[in-house]
Amino acid sequence: MKNKTLPIFKAIVTDFLFWFYVVGCGRYLVYQWFEVHLNFNYHIAVSLFLTLLFFIIGDSIGKKFFVGSKKLNGKWYFHFWGLFIVLGLIVTFVVGWNVVEVKPVKFFTKFINAKNIVSGILDPNFDIFIPMLSALAETIFLALLATFFAIPFAFVLSFFAARNLMPKTILGNTVYIVIRTIATFFRSVEAVVWAIIFSVWVGIGPFAGMLALMIHSVAALTKLYSEQIENIDSGQIEAIKATGANQLQVWIYAVIPQIISPYLAFTIYRWDINVRMATIVGFVGGGGIGLALLQQQQLLRWHNVGLIIWLIAATVWIMDMFSAKIRNKLLKTQ
């Protein structure tokens, strides 16, 4: 009994959500184009009506995917459900175009507006090279410190976030899940958001930026490190255990040699990412070259902006190249 009503329920809910969305999109477009407000009650009523109508006819998206029947198999374009999916896609595209205010004509005809910045890039102002270099150094150091301070936290946490090291008890599982969840959460909040939080907390400046990057790095490195531990070869652990080694000796000779190069590789990679993020974080009060870029742009000093853009590009390029080289070398010795 139960396993028959549940799919039907799911199907009806799906259909209703679908029609609610499609009708909503229609309402939005009617308002955009004709400035006519449609009552929300109509919205609900029309959605419900369409849902029930096609449910009774027996051909709808929900029926197809949750209830299913022989009648609904075959080519999609012979069925309402297939056409509805296409309808949904078209409506989404049209609404998206409207919301983003896509203006192809402007893109091709108003290039002239970008003249200032392009001329700035083509003719950067080298007079500010030295002060900007120091702002850049601030950004690189900020990224370095953020990475450096993140290492010990991530190192310790990674052992508790590795499935194969945590005991298979309720406590072990809880610790594992809690650390993994928190790390995922901290990682999913953008560094820029952390920077805004910390610039309120400790004041605008590089320190706020460093804290933002650090918290992000701890979360990211914890995940990368612990996955590395989960991948270690247990055969080597067995072999060292079999010599009569104690637990600490097993760590030193079987675990650490296996994780040390990947850990270094990930850390350098993280520093590389942090330099990039540090520029962005600078924009919202994290100091360094990002802040300088924002200031010069607001003062409309396009030739200064040009120089800063070149500096950032060069740094990112050099870091990228070196970190890739070092990483390859480290991981090859695996």
Place this chain on the structure above:
Amino acid sequence: MKEILSIKGLHKIYNGGTHALKGINLSVNEGEFLILLGLSGSGKSTLLRCINRLIEPSSGEISFAGKNVIRAKGTELRHIRRRIGMIFQQFNLIKNLSVLTNVLTGRLGYISFSQSLFLGANQEDKEKALKNLKRVGLLEFQKKKVMNLSGGQQQRVAIARALMQEPNLILADEPVASLDPATADSVMKYLGDLNKNDNITVICSLHFLSLARKYGTRVIALKDGKIVFDGKPAEIDEKKFKEIYGEEAEEVEIR
């Protein structure tokens, strides 16, 4: 003849419920070269790992050189383990350390934690390591990283590591299964040599009957976690072979 290993009523039931060993009784004398045969999944690796407790047995008794292996804890267990060398199919060397350091890890059971931070600082151990490397013909490889060695060379390093333990018993879990026939035989030669000249007892699981006949002094065969044959290598005729490996099996001769 002196008994070195005695196993009585050994059972192993894995967490998933697999009953891998079903009452193994086995007595091994000093100086034997015991070959362990059996189909894949018959429990060879499980039995070998129960002997030095890399796997916890579910029930039964094991005694090694008169010591109770099952009841040993902490230091006592480690002192038992350091007298039992182990060789693995996948060599299980520490891949990004040097050959010499790998051999020296064989001493870990004998030295304190602080000493183990400076492996090789102890002159006596280092000399022992070089002597054992020479014995397996790899003296000039001592500084190389293990991962740059061939499979046969790696297995010889593993033998040198086991020798550092000054073992009375060596457990070898399919030591030549990932090597070509010629290399396999040369590795087996080293094991045979240790057995004869150093009086080290060897228990070695194999898949090739030819090697079993050449090196073994005694063969036991496992099937579904039970011992189904125990005797001299020469006693394995067509009929016994089919009992161990099933009716469809054909003997392939690899020499």
